[in-house]
Amino acid sequence: MSELMILEELANAVINGDDGKALENSKKAIASGIDPLRAINEGLMRGMAKVGEDFSNLKIYLPEVMMAAEAMKAALNILEPEAVKRGGAALKKGKVVIATISGDIHDIGKNIVAMLLRANGFEVYDLGRDVAVDALINKAEEVGADIIGASTLLSTSMPYMEDMVAMLKERGVRQKYIVLVGGGPVTREWAESIGADGYGDDGDEAVRVAKELYHKVKGQ
Amino acid sequence: MNSIWEVIDKAETGAFMEEKDFDLKVVARLCRELVKEHGIKYDPNQIVSADDSMADDVFEAGMKLALEAGAYCIDTKRVIKFDEAELKEALLSAPKSITIGEGKDSRVLYARGVEDPRPAIICGGQAGAAIPEEWYLQMAISYMKEPLIDMINNGGLAMVEGRKVRTKTPLEIQACRRELTMLREAAARAGRPGIGFIAAESSVSALGDLAIAHERYMRKSDSHLVALLNELKTDFDRISKVVNFTEYGAFNCTLVDPIIGGYAGGPEGVAVCFVASFLLGRAMYRSEFHVCHPIHFKYMSTSAPECMWNLNIVGQAMARNAPFIIMGDVWTSAGAGSEMVFYETAANTITNVVTGSHPLGVSATNGKYPHASGLETRFMAEVAHAVARSRMTRERANEVVVALANEYRDKQGKPDIGKPFPELYDTRKVVPNKEWVEVYLKMRKEIAEKFDLDLLY
Numbered sequence: 001m002s003e004l005m006i007l008e009e010l011a012n013a014v015i016n017g018d019d020g021k022a023l024e025n026s027k028k029a030i031a032s033g034i035d036p037l038r039a040i041n042e043g044l045m046r047g048m049a050k051v052g053e054d055f056s057n058l059k060i061y062l063p064e065v066m067m068a069a070e071a072m073k074a075a076l077n078i079l080e081p082e083a084v085k086r087g088g089a090a091l092k093k094g095k096v097v098i099a100t101i102s103g104d105i106h107d108i109g110k111n112i113v114a115m116l117l118r119a120n121g122f123e124v125y126d127l128g129r130d131v132a133v134d135a136l137i138n139k140a141e142e143v144g145a146d147i148i149g150a151s152t153l154l155s156t157s158m159p160y161m162e163d164m165v166a167m168l169k170e171r172g173v174r175q176k177y178i179v180l181v182g183g184g185p186v187t188r189e190w191a192e193s194i195g196a197d198g199y200g201d202d203g204d205e206a207v208r209v210a211k212e213l214y215h216k217v218k219g220q
Numbered sequence: 221m222n223s224i225w226e227v228i229d230k231a232e233t234g235a236f237m238e239e240k241d242f243d244l245k246v247v248a249r250l251c252r253e254l255v256k257e258h259g260i261k262y263d264p265n266q267i268v269s270a271d272d273s274m275a276d277d278v279f280e281a282g283m284k285l286a287l288e289a290g291a292y293c294i295d296t297k298r299v300i301k302f303d304e305a306e307l308k309e310a311l312l313s314a315p316k317s318i319t320i321g322e323g324k325d326s327r328v329l330y331a332r333g334v335e336d337p338r339p340a341i342i343c344g345g346q347a348g349a350a351i352p353e354e355w356y357l358q359m360a361i362s363y364m365k366e367p368l369i370d371m372i373n374n375g376g377l378a379m380v381e382g383r384k385v386r387t388k389t390p391l392e393i394q395a396c397r398r399e400l401t402m403l404r405e406a407a408a409r410a411g412r413p414g415i416g417f418i419a420a421e422s423s424v425s426a427l428g429d430l431a432i433a434h435e436r437y438m439r440k441s442d443s444h445l446v447a448l449l450n451e452l453k454t455d456f457d458r459i460s461k462v463v464n465f466t467e468y469g470a471f472n473c474t475l476v477d478p479i480i481g482g483y484a485g486g487p488e489g490v491a492v493c494f495v496a497s498f499l500l501g502r503a504m505y506r507s508e509f510h511v512c513h514p515i516h517f518k519y520m521s522t523s524a525p526e527c528m529w530n531l532n533i534v535g536q537a538m539a540r541n542a543p544f545i546i547m548g549d550v551w552t553s554a555g556a557g558s559e560m561v562f563y564e565t566a567a568n569t570i571t572n573v574v575t576g577s578h579p580l581g582v583s584a585t586n587g588k589y590p591h592a593s594g595l596e597t598r599f600m601a602e603v604a605h606a607v608a609r610s611r612m613t614r615e616r617a618n619e620v621v622v623a624l625a626n627e628y629r630d631k632q633g634k635p636d637i638g639k640p641f642p643e644l645y646d647t648r649k650v651v652p653n654k655e656w657v658e659v660y661l662k663m664r665k666e667i668a669e670k671f672d673l674d675l676l677y
Binding site: 158 | 243244248348376384385386395424425449457479480482485486489518519520526586
C-alpha cells in the first residue's frame with residue numbers, strides 16, 4: 001500500500017469513527033516508514049477537519065463526532081509515542097478543563113464543544129454538569145490546564161462564571177489560564193464584562209477561539 | 221395510569237446503566253435504527269408536510285423508542301421503563317382540553333387537530349429570557365394588554381433588588397416570588413386579573429417551585445414547566461417539581477427540547493425523540509399539556525427550517541394518533557425592533573397553527589437579550605388567527621413558510637437583535653413608540669399582501 005493510500009485510510013478511519021481501522025493503519029504507517037507526525041497531520045487531522053465540517057453542515061451528528069474522536073485517540077496512542085521515540089518532541093496539545101457550571105444540569109452543548117475540542121487535538125478533561133467553581137479550578141491546577149471552559153443554559157448560573165473569574169484572581173492564578181465561556185443566555189458583551197478571555201456563540205466558534213487564543217498565548 | 225409513587229419506585233429500582241451508554245447505545249442507536257426502519261426523511265422544500273403516512277410513521281417510531289428506551293434518571297443512574305399498557309393508559313387518559321386562568325380571563329386550551337379551523341390559544345411572553353427587574357412589570361403589562369393574547373409565559377429575573385440570582389440559593393426563592401408578584405400586579409393593571417400563567421420562569425430547581433405553590437403566587441388554574449432533559453432524561457429535582465404541583469393541584473406541562481445534531485441525530489431522529497418524550501412526559505410527570513421546542517444546534521431558534529419541520533411533523537404525528545394539548549414555541553433569532561423578527565414569527569406561527577399546536581412566544585433573540593415586547597406577539601396572534609380563519613391547507617402553508625424562511629435563513633447566524641424593551645415602548649403608558657409601530661405596520665402590510673393573509677384590518 002502506498003504512503004498516500006495509508007494516509008487516506010487513516011483519514012477515512014477517523015471520518016467513519018472506526019477505531020479498529022485507525023489502529024491498523026497507524027501500525028501500517030509506522031511499518032512503512034511514514035513520519036508519525038506526517039501521519040497525524042496528513043491523515044488523522046485531515047479526517048477530523050472533514051468531521052468538523054460535516055457536523056457544522058448537519059451531515060453528521062454528535063454520536064458520529066464522538067466515535068471519530070475515539071478513533072483518533074486510538075491512532076494517537078500508537079503514533080505519538082513513535083514520534084517521541086524517533087527524537088521528535090511530544091505533540092504539544094492544549095489542555096482544557098471544561099464543565100457545565102454550578103446550578104445547571106444541561107450538558108449537551110458543553111458535550112458538543114468538548115467533543116469538537118478533542119477532535120481538534122486538545123486534551124480535554126470534561127468534569128460533567130453542575131460543577132462547583134472551586135472544583136473546576138482545582139482540576140485545572142491539578143492537570144496544568146491551559147484553558148478553563150464553562151458553559152450554562154441558565155441565566156441564573158451565569159453569576160457562577162463571574163465567581164470563577166473572581167476566584168481565579170483571588171487565588172492569584174488568573175494569568176495562568178485562558179477562560180472561555182458560552183451557552184444559551186451568555187453573550188459576547190457579558191463575557192467581556194466578567195473578564196473572560198473568549199466566548200463562543202456555537203461549537204465552531206468555541207473551537208476557533210480556543211485555538212486562536214491558545215496559539216497566541218502559548219506561541220504554539 | 222402510574223401514580224407518582226410508582227414513578228419514584230421505578231427511578232429507584234430500574235435497570236442500572238452508565239449515562240454514556242444510555243446516550244449512545246440506547247438513544248443514538250435506536251433513533252438511527254427507527255428512522256431507517258420507518259423511512260422518515262426531512263425535506264427542506266417540505267417544511268410543512270402533507271404526508272399523513274410519514275406523520276404516522278413518526279408516531280409509531282416514537283412509541284417504539286419510548287417503550288424500548290424508557291427515561292434515564294440521572295440521580296440513580298437507573299432507567300424508568302413503562303410497558304405498552306402503561307404508556308397507552310397514559311396516552312388515553314391525557315386530557316383533550318383544560319381551562320387555564322380564572323373567570324372571564326380563563327381560556328380553554330385544547331388539543332388542536334391538523335388544519336384545525338378553531339382559533340389557536342395565544343400564549344405571549346419572552347419565555348426563557350432574563351428580564352431586568354426594573355421593567356419586568358411594564359414588559360409583562362405590554363403582553364397582557366394585548367386582547368389577542370390569551371395566556372402568559374414571560375421570562376424570569378436575573379437580579380432581585382440589585383442582587384444576582386444564583387440557582388439553588390435563597391435568591392431563587394426571592395426571584396420566583398417576585399416574578400409572580402409582578403405578574404399578578406401586571407394582570408391587575410392590564411384589567412385581566414384572571415389571565416392564566418405558565419410560571420415561574422425563575423424556578424430552575426425545585427426550590428423555586430416549592431416557594432410559589434400558594435394562592436398568593438400561583439393559582440390552581442396556572443401551570444409550570446417540567447423539562448425532560450436531553451435526551452429522554454429526568455432527575456429527582458424534576459420529579460420533585462411534579463410531586464409538589466400534583467399535590468398543590470396546578471397543571472404540569474412537559475417542556476421537551478431535543479437538540480438537532482445531538483444524540484437523537486438529525487431532524488428525523490429528533491422527531492422520533494419528540495414523540496417518545498411526550499409519551500414519557502405524560503407517563504412520568506402526569507402532564508396535562510406539553511411544549512414542543514426543537515433546538516437548532518447552531519442557531520437555537522425554532523424558526524430554523526429544520527426546527528419548523530420538526531414542529532410540523534411532530535404536531536401532526538401527535539394530533540393524528542394521540543391528541544395531546546401541545547404548544548409550539550416561537551423562538552426567533554432576531555429581536556423586537558427589527559424587520560426580520562416578523563418573517564421568522566410568521567413562518568413559525570403558520571407552521572404551528574396548521575399542524576396541531578398553539579403558538580407560544582415570541583421569544584425574540586431566543587431569550588438571549590430582553591429585546592421583546594407585546595407588539596410582535598400581537599402580530600403572532602394576528603397571523604395565527606388569520607391562518608385558522610382562512611382554513612389554510614398544509615400545501616399552502618408550505619408554500620408560504622418556505623418563501624418566508626428564504627427571507628431570513630441565511631441571516632440566522634448574524635441576526636438583527638433589535639432593541640431592548642424600553643427603547644421600543646413608552647414605559648410609563650406601556651404603549652409601543654412611533655418608530656416601533658411604524659416597523660410593525662410596514663411588515664404587517666408587506667407580509668399580509670405578499671402571502672394573502674387576511675389580518676382583518
